Amino acid sequence: xxxxIKEEVPVHEExxxxxxxxxxxxxxxxxxxxxxxQRANRPKLLIFIITDSNAQEIKDIYGLQGQVEHKLAFLRxxxxxxxxxxxxxxxxxxxxxxxxLKLAPELPIIRSFLLFPTIERLSxxxxxxxxxxxxxxxxxxxxxxxxLLLKPWPEKIRSLITRxxxxxxxxxxxxxxxxxxxxxxxANAVYLGGQEMMKVVERDNETIRAHLSxxxxxxxxxxxxxxxxxxxxIKKDFPEGDIRLCEKKLPHGFIIHxxxxxxxxxxxxxxxxxxxxxxxxxxxxxxx
Numbered sequence: 263x264x265x266x267i268k269e270e271v272p273v274h275e276e277x278x279x280x281x282x283x284x285x286x287x288x289x290x291x292x293x294x295x296x297x298x299x300q301r302a303n304r305p306k307l308l309i310f311i312i313t314d315s316n317a318q319e320i321k322d323i324y325g326l327q328g329q330v331e332h333k334l335a336f337l338r339x340x341x342x343x344x345x346x347x348x349x350x351x352x353x354x355x356x357x358x359x360x361x362x363l364k365l366a367p368e369l370p371i372i373r374s375f376l377l378f379p380t381i382e383r384l385s386x387x388x389x390x391x392x393x394x395x396x397x398x399x400x401x402x403x404x405x406x407x408x409x410l411l412l413k414p415w416p417e418k419i420r421s422l423i424t425r426x427x428x429x430x431x432x433x434x435x436x437x438x439x440x441x442x443x444x445x446x447x448x449a450n451a452v453y454l455g456g457q458e459m460m461k462v463v464e465r466d467n468e469t470i471r472a473h474l475s476x477x478x479x480x481x482x483x484x485x486x487x488x489x490x491x492x493x494x495x496i497k498k499d500f501p502e503g504d505i506r507l508c509e510k511k512l513p514h515g516f517i518i519h520x521x522x523x524x525x526x527x528x529x530x531x532x533x534x535x536x537x538x539x540x541x542x543x544x545x546x547x548x549x550x
Contacts, residue, residue, distance in 0.1 A: 324450045326354075326457040330361040337362070337369060348532065349374040353487065353514065354458055357381050364469040373535055374473070375528055377480045378514045380487050382465035384458055388486040397456040404452050408445040420444070470500065478531060479505040485514045 320335070322328040341347070349371055351359035356379035363371060380387075385394045396404070412420065470477065481493035490507070497505050512520050 324453055326357075326454060326461050329454065330358050330365070333358055334362060334366055337366070343370075345370065347371045348535070350377065350528065351375070351379070352377045352517065353380050354462070357458075357462055360466050360469050363473045364466065371476065373476050373478070373532065375478045375480065375531070377524065378482050378485055378488055378516070379479055380458070380462060382462065382492060384462040384487070385460070387489060390459060390487070393455060394459045397452055397459055401452055401456055405445075405449050408448040412448070413445050465496065467499065470496075470503075474500060474503050477504065479503065480508060481506070482508045482514055483511060487514050 320328050320331045323332060337347070347370055349359045349362060351357070351374070356376035359374050359376060360381060362369070363374065384390045479493075479496065481488060481490065483490060493505065493507055496503070510520075510523065512523065516524050
C-alpha cells in the first residue's frame with residue numbers, strides 16, 4: 263500500500279437503536295443508508311470492525327454473549343443480505359468474530375482478520391492473572407469506587423479529566439469518547455471484563471477448522487493478553503492456517519498510536535480478495 267497517497271474518506275458518526283440499546287456506529291465512506299442506496303451505487307464489500315468492546319431485546323446485553331448477539335442483530339438488521347462482509351476483530355472482538363461465524367453461517371463473510379486474538383485461556387495470561395481477581399472478585403468494590411468518587415463530579419470535570427488524559431497519551435479523538443469516566447460505563451466494562459476472564463477458556467477449534475480458509479490470525483510478540491506460546495500452540499494445531507506473528511513489535515493496544523500501520527497491512531492483505539470481488543462483479547455485469 264502506498265502510504266504517500268492519502269485519500270480523504272468521509273467519516274461520520276451515527277447512533278442507532280439496536281437490541282434496545284443505543285449503539286454508536288462510525289461509517290467510513292459516502293454511504294449513509296445501504297438499503298436506500300441503489301444497487302449499482304452500493305459498495306461491493308462491507309468491512310465490519312469489532313473492537314475490544316463496549317430488533318429484539320437481548321437478555322444480558324452487556325455480558326459477553328449479549329455482545330455477540332448484539333453484533334449479529336446489527337448485521338442482520340442493518341446490512342443487506344447479499345452484501346459481502348469482511349469482519350475484523352481485535353482482542354475480545356476476535357472471540358466475538360468466531361462466534362459470529364459459528365452462529366450465523368448464512369452471512370456472506372469472505373474474510374475475517376483476528377488481531378491480537380484473546381480467544382483462549384484468558385485468565386491464565388500475565389494480564390489475566392492480574393485482571394481476574396480485580397474484575398471477578400473485587401468487582402463490586404470497583405462499582406462503589408466509580409459511583410462514590412466519580413458520580414458526584416460535574417460532567418464538565420469528568421470531560422476535562424478525560425481530555426487531559428487523552429492529550430497526555432497523545433491520543434486523537436475525533437468522536438465521542440468522553441463518557442469513559444461515567445460510572446455506568448465503568449460498571450459495564452468491569453462486568454464484561456469479568457465474564458471474559460471466566461468464559462474465554464478453550465479455543466473453539468471446531469469453528470476455526472470449519473472456516474480456516476477465510477481466517478487470518480495476527481499475534482503479537484510482546485502481548486501480555488496473548489503470549490507467544492498461544493501463537494505456537496495454534497500454529498502447531500493448524501499448520502495450514504494463515505497464522506502470523508507480528509514482526510513490527512506492535513503492542514496489543516495498537517489502536518492508540520499504530521492504527522495507520524495496521525490499517526496499511528490489512529489493506530495489503532485484502533488486495534487479492536478485492537480483486538476477486540471486482541472480477542466477479544464485472545463478470546456478472548457482462549453476463550447480463
